[in-house]
Amino acid sequence: MVLFGNGRVALVDDPSTAGRLGWAARKRSAPEPEIRLAPVSGDPALEPWIAQGRLPAGGGPGALWQGGGSGWSYLAGVPGLDRYLEAMAEPRKRRDFVVGISGLGRVGGLAASALAAADTARTRIGTLLIHDTDGDNLERMRQELACVASWRKNVLPRVEAATLPEMLRRCDAFVFAAARAVPPLGAPGDVRLPQFGPNREALRSTLDAAVEAAYPGLFFVISDPVELLAQAAFHDSNAPRGEFLGGGLAPERVAGLALGIMWARALAEAEAQGAGARVARRGVPYGPHSTDVLVFDDPAGPDPELSRAMTQAARTGNYRIRDLGYIPFIGPALSSIALTLPALLQGREVLASTFVDGIYFGAPSRLRWGMAPTRRPVAADVRRQVEELHGLVRERMAQYGVSFASAHAGI
Ligand SMILES: NC(=O)c1ccc[n+]([C@@H]2O[C@H](COP(=O)([O-])OP(=O)(O)OC[C@H]3O[C@@H](n4cnc5c(N)ncnc54)[C@H](O)[C@@H]3O)[C@@H](O)[C@H]2O)c1
Structure with a gap:
């Protein structure tokens, strides 16, 4: 050898x-x-x-x-x-991580704020690069975040405004939280899928910059519809004209961050039912950031009623906030990004949508080199439901033209 x-x-x-x-x-x-x-x-x-x-x-x-x-x-x-x-x-990095957030709206802006106020010794995020196509919003956020400080012992990340090419040259992890058209309050039907076309377009210039910079870092998608856009990041960077060329982002270096909020909504329901402590230890969500997500109080031996209530809470949580007259973003920014990213970068198990048999699918996951799901025993019925859901997500990817159906190999 x-x-x-x-x-x-x-x-x-x-x-x-x-x-x-x-x-x-x-x-x-x-x-x-x-x-x-x-x-x-x-x-x-x-x-x-x-x-x-x-x-x-x-x-x-x-x-x-x-x-x-x-x-x-x-x-x-x-x-x-x-x-x-x-x-x-390369030798293991001893320096702190450089994280970039593009899209400083409700979700990206609050996530950037939370990370800007989080102790570098705990998060290991030493530099936060921020970007938005709205120049005034970017400058406002730069000035606001430059004014986050604690008395005497200042160990918070350094915040810098950056262009996309600069971000993709410097980042260990890049977070795409940009959106062009979040449906307004009162909009009928699904509020995530209709964003696919405009957000895929918004993603394009970022992917071009990533390919141009030969970006080797992690690429996280926050924007909706999360799994479809993560798939588009892999698809469009590797097949800019439809045919797979393989010069873009590696599938295991792309992930969607959105299952954190689904889990948080389900856990709140379990807490309301007095089962919070047990569910926090054993419960698991699977699937996409959509009304199809599944949550189990214990995947190895689920309580069907509690799992159903948790699943329902995860599926409808955003609509309950919208019905009160607000677009939800606090839970998402904190659960899906601010509380997930530092743990993820430090190699701890988190919730993310990773490349599972050719499509992005949410599950407990861990960063090894790429992002990969972590496995656990599941009951036969849970397995059947998750398999069915994985099939449904695969069909949706094909329907939206972002999956690669069959062998492209020759490699
Ligand atoms: N992953 C999750 O857990 C989760 C939860 C809730 C919402 N979301 C999704 O997150 C996305 C952002 O939501 P929001 O409420 O913050 O939206 P928003 O409308 O408040 O903000 C979007 C921001 O993106 C900027 N932008 C637009 N195009 C850009 C581009 N090409 N590059 C950089 N910036 C660009 C805009 O200027 C704006 O500041 C939406 O798609 C929303 O549905 C995700």
């Missing part, structure tokens, strides 16, 4: 990728690599490019309850892979 590369990771028996990267055979004197990456073949339109415990495509949401081992592998030959391998081989 020949290892290539003298960094944190080494490639196993792949002189061709190593040659392209300029990685020589690993020196005998070099320490054991932290990660040995083995080349495998697969479909880069449907599978993570770099993964630990890879599961074969076609298994639906099986990754939520079944493991694929601990070995690391990558899909050799994907055009966009090299920048990720290079970033992965």
